[in-house]
Amino acid sequence: MSLKDRIIHESLRQFSTKGFMSTTINDILEGVGTSKGGFYNHFKSKEELFFAALSEARKIWRQKNLAGLDRCPRPLDKIKRLLENYRDRYLPDFEDFPGGCVFVALAVELNDQHPHLAREVNEGFRRFKALLKRLLDQEQQGGTLKNGIDTTVVAEMIFGGLLGASVAFTADKSREHLDQCIEGLIAFLNMISL
Numbered sequence: 001m002s003l004k005d006r007i008i009h010e011s012l013r014q015f016s017t018k019g020f021m022s023t024t025i026n027d028i029l030e031g032v033g034t035s036k037g038g039f040y041n042h043f044k045s046k047e048e049l050f051f052a053a054l055s056e057a058r059k060i061w062r063q064k065n066l067a068g069l070d071r072c073p074r075p076l077d078k079i080k081r082l083l084e085n086y087r088d089r090y091l092p093d094f095e096d097f098p099g100g101c102v103f104v105a106l107a108v109e110l111n112d113q114h115p116h117l118a119r120e121v122n123e124g125f126r127r128f129k130a131l132l133k134r135l136l137d138q139e140q141q142g143g144t145l146k147n148g149i150d151t152t153v154v155a156e157m158i159f160g161g162l163l164g165a166s167v168a169f170t171a172d173k174s175r176e177h178l179d180q181c182i183e184g185l186i187a188f189l190n191m192i193s194l
Contacts, residue, residue, distance in 0.1 A: 017099030100170030
């Protein structure tokens with residue numbers, strides 16, 4: 001791993017546990033074992049590092065959560081696989097995100113203090129909800145959702161359920177509670193499916 005990649009990786013770890021504002025450049029430098037010169041050779045500022053770290057976090061999110069979706073025959077099966085991946089591959093990734101979902105942590109922390117950074121995080125949330133809605137719309141167009149299902153509402157509910165699962169898992173690291181939450185979302189999807 002290059003020094004730049006190590007700095008990005010360490011920043012993700014620190015941002016997930018302490019947040020963006022409480023993480024100092026020195027914290028990251030200590031974690032990586034480099035000097036300020038090593039940092040500033042790659043990044044002009046902590047904010048520039050934020051954008052690089054956010055990009056890397058999104059890449060990890062896609063790798064972990066979208067794995068195997070291409071093998072699912074139905075759009076609803078893709079959502080179920082995504083939920084299982086979130087539970088089994090993403091949230092328990094303590095190597096990259098020891099403090100839990102970095103997006104949830106950053107969105108809450110940055111909203112009032114650095115709204116322009118929070119907007120970047122929230123853009124990912126918007127795209128994720130759009131993905132869920134698109135898959136639900138495809139399922140509905142295929143005639144395999146019960147009549148009267150509002151796909152926008154269902155997408156918001158799934159998104160909200162995952163946010164809740166993230167916060168709860170970060171707080172108690174209970175695999176049992178995480179399993180119950182994800183199984184509840186999957187059970188709901190089964191109830192609205194024909």
